[in-house]
Amino acid sequence: MTARTTIEGRAAALPIANLDTDQIMPKQFLRGIDKAGLAGGLLRDLRFDAAGRPRDGFVLNRPAFAGVNVLLAGPNYGCGSSREHAVWGMRQFGFEAVIAASFGEIFYSNAVNNRLLPAMVSPPHAQALLAEASGRDDPLPLHIDLQTLSITSPSLTAPFVLSARHQQMLIDGLDLLGATLRRQHEINAFAARHAAAQPWLKDVAARCAG
Structure with missing residues (x-):
């Protein structure tokens, strides 16, 4: 796009x-x-x-x-x-x-x-x-x-x-997935903070499935 x-x-x-x-x-x-x-x-x-x-x-x-x-x-x-x-x-x-x-x-x-x-x-x-x-x-x-x-x-x-988010998506040629991936570094930082504060929840779904 x-x-x-x-x-x-x-x-x-x-x-x-x-x-x-x-x-x-x-x-x-x-x-x-x-x-x-x-x-x-x-x-x-x-x-x-x-x-x-x-x-x-x-x-x-x-x-x-x-x-x-x-x-x-x-x-x-x-x-x-x-x-x-x-x-x-x-x-x-x-x-x-x-x-x-x-x-x-x-x-x-x-x-x-x-x-x-x-x-x-x-x-x-x-x-x-x-x-x-x-x-x-x-x-x-x-x-x-x-x-x-x-x-x-x-x-x-x-x-x-048009909302500011939708306006930027259309200008930049992004769908929702692309708009989300653009903020990958923020998502990773949030996940790291969350895991540090509540380590017992990290990868809990994978551990339970095992």
Whole structure:
């Protein structure tokens, strides 16, 4: 993973409230033993009809929107189940950010841990961005600054909310494991202090297992 401070976005609008993870990644795409092929399952029932034909009116099927990397979504995006496949599918499809007024809590955490920016903006800013994008025949250009936590479109600049820890993870290109390992020296020092103060607890699990 590489560090970055900005995302140059081409955004598509999907103004559907409460779009849950079952719709983002339907259950039939959860059967694999790895992450491969999930881009094809992303928003499957919205993108394709029952016969597997692309729906002409759906924004991500329009030729002008090929290669979009930002989704402007309705409120409570990613609610429902905890399936991380929803985030994996979005990343495989090419999305780098989702902008919405609110997110499902587990989806939000999964997104940050997979370098998908969940940019939470105020409801008025979310509506303004959706309206601006919906009035176009091509993707809405956006500049997302991870340092200033701001989104700039042709007509407005909107701040978004992100904790300092998540902000640093996204800038540095780290998942939770990488962020933890960065503090390995602090973890080792704590373990040494703990063992010195309470030596009878050192490696107690290993000793009991033996």
